Amino acid sequence: MRVRGAEPSSPQGSWAFSVSLGELKSIRRSKPGLNWAYLVLVTQAGGSLPALHFHSGGTRALLRVLSRYLLLASSPQDSRLYLVFPHDSSALSNSFHHLQLFDQDSSNVVSRFLQDPYSTTFSSFSRVTNFFRGALQPHLEGASSDLPPPPDDEPEPGFEVISCVELGPRPAVERGPPVTEEEWAQHVGPEGRLQQVPELKARIFSGGLSPSLRREAWKLLLGYLSWGGSAEEHKAHVRQKTDEYFRMKLQWKSVSPEQERRNSLLRGYRSLIERDVSRTDRNNRFYEGPENPGLGLLNDILLTYCMYHFDLGYVQGMSDLLSPILYVTQSEVDAFWCFCGYMELVHGNFEESQETMKRQLGQLLLLLRVLDPSLCDFLDSQDSGSLCFCFRWLLIWFKREFPFPDVLRLWEVLWTGLPGPNLHLLVACAILDMERDTLMLSGFGSNEILKHINELTMKLSVEDVLTRAEALYRQLTACPELPHNVQEVLGLAAPAELHSPSPPASPLPLSPARSLPDVAPGADSVPQPDSSLEILPEDEADT
Numbered sequence: 001m002r003v004r005g006a007e008p009s010s011p012q013g014s015w016a017f018s019v020s021l022g023e024l025k026s027i028r029r030s031k032p033g034l035n036w037a038y039l040v041l042v043t044q045a046g047g048s049l050p051a052l053h054f055h056s057g058g059t060r061a062l063l064r065v066l067s068r069y070l071l072l073a074s075s076p077q078d079s080r081l082y083l084v085f086p087h088d089s090s091a092l093s094n095s096f097h098h099l100q101l102f103d104q105d106s107s108n109v110v111s112r113f114l115q116d117p118y119s120t121t122f123s124s125f126s127r128v129t130n131f132f133r134g135a136l137q138p139h140l141e142g143a144s145s146d147l148p149p150p151p152d153d154e155p156e157p158g159f160e161v162i163s164c165v166e167l168g169p170r171p172a173v174e175r176g177p178p179v180t181e182e183e184w185a186q187h188v189g190p191e192g193r194l195q196q197v198p199e200l201k202a203r204i205f206s207g208g209l210s211p212s213l214r215r216e217a218w219k220l221l222l223g224y225l226s227w228g229g230s231a232e233e234h235k236a237h238v239r240q241k242t243d244e245y246f247r248m249k250l251q252w253k254s255v256s257p258e259q260e261r262r263n264s265l266l267r268g269y270r271s272l273i274e275r276d277v278s279r280t281d282r283n284n285r286f287y288e289g290p291e292n293p294g295l296g297l298l299n300d301i302l303l304t305y306c307m308y309h310f311d312l313g314y315v316q317g318m319s320d321l322l323s324p325i326l327y328v329t330q331s332e333v334d335a336f337w338c339f340c341g342y343m344e345l346v347h348g349n350f351e352e353s354q355e356t357m358k359r360q361l362g363q364l365l366l367l368l369r370v371l372d373p374s375l376c377d378f379l380d381s382q383d384s385g386s387l388c389f390c391f392r393w394l395l396i397w398f399k400r401e402f403p404f405p406d407v408l409r410l411w412e413v414l415w416t417g418l419p420g421p422n423l424h425l426l427v428a429c430a431i432l433d434m435e436r437d438t439l440m441l442s443g444f445g446s447n448e449i450l451k452h453i454n455e456l457t458m459k460l461s462v463e464d465v466l467t468r469a470e471a472l473y474r475q476l477t478a479c480p481e482l483p484h485n486v487q488e489v490l491g492l493a494a495p496a497e498l499h500s501p502s503p504p505a506s507p508l509p510l511s512p513a514r515s516l517p518d519v520a521p522g523a524d525s526v527p528q529p530d531s532s533l534e535i536l537p538e539d540e541a542d543t
Contacts, residue, residue, distance in 0.1 A: 019049065021069055024084040028380065029059060031080065039063075040380050046443075048381030050373070078383075165370050165486075168478050173471045175463060176207035184213055192231030194220075205418040208409040214328045221415040222325075222341030224334065242333045248307040249300065266306075269314045273302045276319040284404055286327050297326055301336045308340060315350040318343075320399045324408055345415075349395050360394050361387050363489045364425045370486055371429055371472060375436050383446045389453045393428050401431075406462035413466060419473055420491035430468035431460065 019041070028040045038053045039062070063072065063082070071085040183203070189195040209217050219225040224241070225234050252266065260266055277298045281287045287294045301322060306313045321342055326335040348356030365387055369376045379385045392400065397414065399407055414423055432439075435456070439449060476482060476490060487493035 019043070021066070021084075024070070026084055027063070027066075027072070027082045028383075029063075029080045029082070040377070042381050046381065048377050050377060051380070081383075165479060165481060165483065167371070167475055170471050170475045171478070173467050173474065175467055175470075176203065178208045178210045179203050179213060179217075180210050181212055184217075192234070193229065194227055197227045201416045201418060205413055205416040209412055211408075214408065214412065215330065218325065218328055218338055218412065218415075219334060221412060222338040223344070224337040224341055238333075241337050245304065245333045245336050249304045251307045252303050265313070269306050270303065272316065273299055273314055273319070276316060277302070280319040281323045281327075281404065284323075284327065287323070294326065297332050297335070298322060301326070301332060301339060304336060305339065305343070309343070309347070312343075312347055312350060317350065317396050320396045321346070324399075324404070324411065328408065342415075346397065357391065357394065360425065361390065363422065364390060364394070364428055366486060367425055367429050367476075367489060368432060370476065370483070372433065372436060375432065375440065378440050379449070382444065382449060384449045389450050390428050393431075394424065397424055398427065401457055402460055402462050403458055406460075410462050410466070419470070419477075422489055422491065423469060423473070425489065426469040426472050427465055429472055430465050431456070433468060433472070434460075434465070 023043045023045075024041055025044045025046075026042045028042065030036075030038045036053060036055050037057070037059045038051045039059055040051050041049045043049070066072065072082040073085060075081040075083055179200070184200075187194050187196055187200045194200065204217070204221070220227055225237060229237065255263065255266065260270075277295050280295075280298060286292075287298075298319060302314055302318060305318070322335065322339045325338045325342065326332075329335045329338060349360075365376070365385070368387075376385065379387070398410060402410060410427070414427075435452070438444075438452065442448070444452060473490065476486065477492065482492075484493055488495050
């Protein structure tokens with residue numbers, strides 16, 4: 001076994017370590033199905049050694065050797081977790097008493113989360129307690145507690161500790177003021193065409209927009225109107241899209257009650273939309289009150305979107321994305337087409353396969369492992385390495401994490417596409433970076449981590465988060481040996497293999513570094529119960 005810190009006595013001596021087997025508490029194995037594997041050794045003190053990555057097989061060989069000196073018991077709730085006990089029958093007997101940690105009802109809730117994280121996250125439960133971490137990888141009924149059988153094609157033994165990328169100092173970043181009407185007017189040329197669009201987008205990225213500009217600028221940022229179009233071309237386009245919208249709206253409006261009784265899909269969409277709309281941003285003056293016309297517009301736009309995108313339809317969470325857009329545009333037609341543009345960016349988040357969400361969680365973990373491997377090891381040692389607590393962040397782009405005005409600023413910055421395609425992942429990294437000391441120095445376990453992350457809601461400063469996210473981007477891009485798969489996430493390099501499978505939401509091995517191109521850095525709520533993780537209870541109104 002090798003880890004950095006010992007006196008170098010050989011070319012690899014700087015990675016050597018020794019640990020008493022009596023100090024081990026558990027061993028966590030990587031998820032099955034990867035073409036590589038890793039082990040994390042957790043000590044009795046609660047700390048963890050750096051992950052041991054086996055790129056040529058050998059995990060089972062090491063576990064078999066350890067089993068000569070220790071008793072390795074597979075957890076009945078997590079087939080990847082091996083509990084370590086000494087060869088002491090009385091101690092083992094006492095310890096097994098503590099293995100039955102989870103009650104049936106708790107496991108059912110988490111199983112529902114695994115099967116349908118969208119509806120469960122947004123409605124079904126508000127408490128996540130000790131059962132959560134074990135049930136994230138449920139133990140198959142009747143499965144043997146012995147070590148899982150090795151794959152038939154397991155390569156020869158061999159392992160290594162993932163090497164840390166040496167990042168340079170984090171640069172200081174200063175964000176600019178919002179783009180004003182006067183500044184915007186300087187970019188409007190003859191016939192109303194915008195000029196110097198890249199510079200204008202860079203200014204929106206660095207400072208956002210003044211509220212008076214959002215109504216028109218969001219139509220451009222979301223692709224409803226063309227950046228290069230003239231004023232007359234924009235008017236003609238809006239007339240065409242207005243006709244198209246009302247034709248689609250008529251499709252569901254003209255369905256008779258008799259027809260709808262035989263259309264379970266439309267009935268399901270209508271019921272789900274009505275329920276979600278009734279609790280979307282009800283504290284915002286634009287949507288408050290029992291007979292608010294804004295709620296009717298939300299309902300109509302979302303039902304029309306089901307006609308526009310038959311395959312996707314409506315999924316819980318979409319009302320959260322539409323609400324700020326309608327608030328800004330103050331127009332049913334404009335809001336619909338801007339919403340369609342937004343959904344082009346995030347529709348994969350709502351697909352039933354969940355592959356896009358899995359890929360994003362994997363990419364987030366990859367970035368975090370490069371930026372802060374110590375934090376990653378800590379989260380993994382506390383059974384939080386899957387970053388499941390970031391699910392809602394990525395699903396609806398932090399809509400419920402910031403106050404409403406801050407969400408408007410955050411989204412318009414993200415929509416610029418600067419400085420790369422996945423700034424929202426760096427926003428998540430920035431939040432975790434801001435909270436790392438609290439998480440690591442407070443002795444938090446899995447439950448406390450989930451609870452703390454949930455309690456950040458409405459307490460974050462969007463300017464501080466965006467400043468740190470940009471600083472993280474500049475720090476990464478300044479690294480001359482940035483691994484190629486990290487470059488891919490940041491949009492600095494083309495994917496190594498087109499149409500490759502989505503990366504898993506588990507620690508990703510850093511690929512060998514390739515030459516990094518020169519990149520210029522981008523200039524009515526109710527009291528919440530005391531719970532481990534508050535995840536939008538069924539009866540909670542939006543905040």
